[in-house]
Amino acid sequence: MSQDGYTLDPITPIATGAPADFTFRIIGPDGGPVTGFEVAHDKKMHLIVASRDLTSFQHVHPEMAPDGTWSIRLAVPEAGPYRAFADFVPQGAEGLTLGADLQAAGDYRPKPLPQAGRTTSVGDYTVSLAGDLVAGRSSKITLTVSKGGEPVTDLQPYLGAYGHLVALRAGDLAHLHVHPEESATAGPEIVFYVEAPSRGDYRLFLDFQHEGEVRTAAFTATATTADEDDSPAATHGHS
Numbered sequence: 001m002s003q004d005g006y007t008l009d010p011i012t013p014i015a016t017g018a019p020a021d022f023t024f025r026i027i028g029p030d031g032g033p034v035t036g037f038e039v040a041h042d043k044k045m046h047l048i049v050a051s052r053d054l055t056s057f058q059h060v061h062p063e064m065a066p067d068g069t070w071s072i073r074l075a076v077p078e079a080g081p082y083r084a085f086a087d088f089v090p091q092g093a094e095g096l097t098l099g100a101d102l103q104a105a106g107d108y109r110p111k112p113l114p115q116a117g118r119t120t121s122v123g124d125y126t127v128s129l130a131g132d133l134v135a136g137r138s139s140k141i142t143l144t145v146s147k148g149g150e151p152v153t154d155l156q157p158y159l160g161a162y163g164h165l166v167a168l169r170a171g172d173l174a175h176l177h178v179h180p181e182e183s184a185t186a187g188p189e190i191v192f193y194v195e196a197p198s199r200g201d202y203r204l205f206l207d208f209q210h211e212g213e214v215r216t217a218a219f220t221a222t223a224t225t226a227d228e229d230d231s232p233a234a235t236h237g238h239s
């Protein structure tokens with residue numbers, strides 16, 4: 001929740017059903033709300049709200065009032081525990097991702113983590129995943145977008161890239177470092193490097209834009225340790 005003297009301070013609870021204003025501040029090292037932010041990935045603030053069971057995910061861009069209060073119309077689909085992540089760069093400082101636990105009031109029935117798989121669909125789109133997460137190293141993950149069986153080659157830039165990937169660890173919702181490949185094309189492949197800190201299950205959320213609309217494709221992926229990974233493609237050596 002706090003890092004480098006910065007804290008994510010939720011002001012309002014999150015709503016279920018009808019969207020309501022969700023407001024928060026970033027409290028800085030001097031104890032007051034931060035009002036100076038750099039633009040990163042096209043926005044000054046990226047807010048991610050995920051359910052604790054990782055079946056719900058939203059990536060939105062709040063607006064800031066002059067006093068440093070950020071707000072966005074938001075509703076979550078069901079009651080239960082959620083985690084919010086604010087991703088931002090304070091003026092003159094390093095970029096940060098801060099988390100805060102939120103509770104949407106009401107009865108909570110956690111769902112099991114969706115099964116791991118290499119293909120998922122969202123609307124008319126199919127996204128496939130190649131590559132394996134290996135704990136403790138940067139793993140290359142290639143996501144391929146198709147529509148109606150045809151590769152999509154005219155993805156639109158979204159947040160300064162052709163796709164935006166968020167990776168969260170199942171259980172504690174630890175937020176992973178993800179780097180997009182620099183030499184990106186407009187599809188069908190989008191390449192990321194994902195740093196999984198430990199073995200276990202993760203949920204990957206890909207935001208991509210095509211024909212003017214942003215969609216989110218979600219995958220469950222399991223990270224192995226290097227020793228468990230005996231595939232020929234593994235780059236480590238067995239002697």
Ligand SMILES: [Cu+2]
Binds near residue numbers: 047059
């Ligand atoms: Cu964002």
